[in-house]
Amino acid sequence: xxxxxxxxxxxxxxxxxxxxxxxxxxxxxxxNAKEIAKCISKDEIVDGIILTHGHEDHxxxxxxxxxxxxxxxxxxxADYDLVDPGYAGxxxxxxxxxxxxxxxxxxxxxxxxxVEVTKTPGHTKGSCVIRYRNLLFTGDTLFAGSIGRxxxxxxxxxxxxxxLMKFMDMPHDLIVLPGHGPRSxxxxxxxxxxxxxxxxxxxxx
Numbered sequence: 001x002x003x004x005x006x007x008x009x010x011x012x013x014x015x016x017x018x019x020x021x022x023x024x025x026x027x028x029x030x031x032n033a034k035e036i037a038k039c040i041s042k043d044e045i046v047d048g049i050i051l052t053h054g055h056e057d058h059x060x061x062x063x064x065x066x067x068x069x070x071x072x073x074x075x076x077x078a079d080y081d082l083v084d085p086g087y088a089g090x091x092x093x094x095x096x097x098x099x100x101x102x103x104x105x106x107x108x109x110x111x112x113x114x115v116e117v118t119k120t121p122g123h124t125k126g127s128c129v130i131r132y133r134n135l136l137f138t139g140d141t142l143f144a145g146s147i148g149r150x151x152x153x154x155x156x157x158x159x160x161x162x163x164l165m166k167f168m169d170m171p172h173d174l175i176v177l178p179g180h181g182p183r184s185x186x187x188x189x190x191x192x193x194x195x196x197x198x199x200x201x202x203x204x205x
């Protein structure tokens with residue numbers, strides 16, 4: 001297994017290109033499909049693209065990559081209004097994705113990749129975190145030492161607190177791969193992330 005991390009775009013969004021036995025899974029292609037494609041060899045097969053949520057800094061290269069690789073696109077459909085060509089651009093931080101989008105399911109096979117999906121609304125209605133083996137792609141739900149904003153369209157502070165509680169029961173050795181900033185681990189975040197600690201106190205009140 002190999003993982004490429006490409007911080008691209010105005011907001012330094014982390015684009016992840018996951019390689020396994022000649023197959024590739026792309027997570028959150030925010031911008032610059034040509035740069036992403038440089039990480040993928042001609043012998044590899046792109047099995048799919050996963051969008052952890054619908055904000056444009058995580059989605060803008062999607063259609064260009066589909067044009068190159070003819071792959072499927074997956075996201076939680078609670079965020080579809082953020083990418084729906086008929087509405088995208090009206091909520092802020094969103095842009096259209098013209099490729100048909102398939103729903104993310106809790107436990108699913110995308111080509112050669114078996115992924116586990118946990119819904120984590122709070123940053124957006126359809127935010128999700130994606131687990132593959134010991135890797136946890138957290139989008140804009142959980143960052144190293146912080147969390148995503150809840151004041152944008154579809155955001156909800158109460159839902160975010162509830163979503164953060166889902167990390168409490170995850171294996172501590174999972175590698176946290178956020179949408180922005182450096183990687184971390186669940187163990188590190190449980191020990192040092194004030195938002196996770198606050199969420200635990202709020203739920204236990």
